[in-house]
Amino acid sequence: MAEKFDDDMLDDLFAAARNDSRATPSPDLLARVLSEAEGLQVADPAPVAQVVRPSLWAAVVAAVGGWPALGGVAMAGVAGVWIGVASGTTLMADTLGLDIYGETAQSYLSDLDDTYAFDLTAEE
Amino acid sequence: MPYDQQEDTPDDALLVLYANGDGAAARILTLRLTPRIFAHAFRMLGDRAEAEDVAQEAMIRLFKQAPDWRQGEAKVTTWLYRVTANLCTDRLRKSRGVALDAIPEPEDGAKSAAQEMQDRARADALQNALATLPDRQRQAVVLRHIDGQSNPEIAEIMEISVEAVESLTARGKRALAEALASQRDALGYTDG
Numbered sequence: 001m002a003e004k005f006d007d008d009m010l011d012d013l014f015a016a017a018r019n020d021s022r023a024t025p026s027p028d029l030l031a032r033v034l035s036e037a038e039g040l041q042v043a044d045p046a047p048v049a050q051v052v053r054p055s056l057w058a059a060v061v062a063a064v065g066g067w068p069a070l071g072g073v074a075m076a077g078v079a080g081v082w083i084g085v086a087s088g089t090t091l092m093a094d095t096l097g098l099d100i101y102g103e104t105a106q107s108y109l110s111d112l113d114d115t116y117a118f119d120l121t122a123e124e
Numbered sequence: 125m126p127y128d129q130q131e132d133t134p135d136d137a138l139l140v141l142y143a144n145g146d147g148a149a150a151r152i153l154t155l156r157l158t159p160r161i162f163a164h165a166f167r168m169l170g171d172r173a174e175a176e177d178v179a180q181e182a183m184i185r186l187f188k189q190a191p192d193w194r195q196g197e198a199k200v201t202t203w204l205y206r207v208t209a210n211l212c213t214d215r216l217r218k219s220r221g222v223a224l225d226a227i228p229e230p231e232d233g234a235k236s237a238a239q240e241m242q243d244r245a246r247a248d249a250l251q252n253a254l255a256t257l258p259d260r261q262r263q264a265v266v267l268r269h270i271d272g273q274s275n276p277e278i279a280e281i282m283e284i285s286v287e288a289v290e291s292l293t294a295r296g297k298r299a300l301a302e303a304l305a306s307q308r309d310a311l312g313y314t315d316g
Contacts (some may be wrong), residue, residue: 006301009313013250013304014269020247022172023163029176033158033183037150040187041142 135200136193143190150187158183160201160271161208167266168212168259170251174219178211198280205273205281209263216259246311253303257296264292265300 017023133152141149161182165175185207186200193200254262260282267273267281268289275293279286308314 005313007297009304009308009311010269010297010300012313013246013311016243016246017167017250017270018272019243022247023166025159025162025176025179026172029162029179030154030158033180034151034154036180036184037142037154037187038147040184041145041147041150 136195139186139190139193139200140195142187143193153186154183157186157201157204161204164205164266164271165208165212167251167254167270168209168262169215170255174215178208178215181211182208199277202277202280205267205271206283209281212263213259242312249304249307249311250300253300256303257299261292261296261299264289265296268293269297 135153135157138149138153138156142153158179162175162179165178165182166172169175169178182204186204189203254266257265263282264278267278268275273281275286275289278289282289284292304311
């Protein structure tokens with residue numbers, strides 16, 4: 001019986017302790033702790049993920065569908081040149097195709113464009 | 125106004141947010157945890173100024189720990205209570221023998237003056253009785269019966285078994301009852 005009384009008394013005292021305003025922190029303490037918290041955040045910032053900005057060239061590559069698509073474009077260009085050369089005079093004007101592709105005829109760049117020719121008179 | 129406006133965000137998640145520079149997390153953690161450990165420190169030390177120092181130091185240690193906190197491993201409150209208890213023990217060892225009756229004047233409240241006086245007298249009596257207990261008993265009793273922690277949580281905080289917690293709290297309550305026996309009538313408790 002006495003034990004029950006003691007338990008009830010202690011429970012009541014514990015409840016009084018929980019409601020004791022002196023166990024409540026002052027606003028000043030909370031402000032100090034918050035100030036410390038913010039100070040530690042500034043002094044020792046945690047690493048954050050880097051924001052990576054793509055270059056202009058990367059943006060262009062991405063716009064046409066990435067490197068696989070760019071490879072296709074390059075292949076199409078090479079194939080076009082090959083078809084033009086192999087077709088001789090059928091698709092290309094004059095004898096450019098034969099000049100490049102031909103095996104018997106001598107081909108000179110100077111025949112195609114005078115600016116490639118040596119200017120023999122310049123040395124005189 | 126309640127201290128904690130975002131009760132749905134766990135402490136450890138807030139700690140990770142804090143480590144990532146989230147200012148709101150700093151504020152919520154401060155307002156949520158400081159009152160708990162301040163109250164615990166006050167009940168352990170019986171002195172507001174000492175309790176404020178302990179609470180501030182414990183919170184600083186928590187914030188410093190934030191970048192290395194491993195989410196999901198330990199409860200933040202368990203860690204914090206342990207740090208607080210250790211800081212209190214250090215202070216008690218250094219200031220052993222200092223009277224605990226230098227308690228500040230009561231603050232204004234909504235209760236009647238008579239009720240306020242009786243509550244204050246009871247809280248003082250309990251505080252003084254708690255001060256007579258060995259440190260570990262006091263810690264276990266405060267954690268269990270005032271702070272409302274469960275026995276397994278207390279076992280983790282104090283790094284002892286649940287059975288040892290039960291033993292400490294039982295012995296602590298018996299000792300408190302004995303210490304308060306002579307004040308029952310004065311505190312308004314009559315064994316009818």
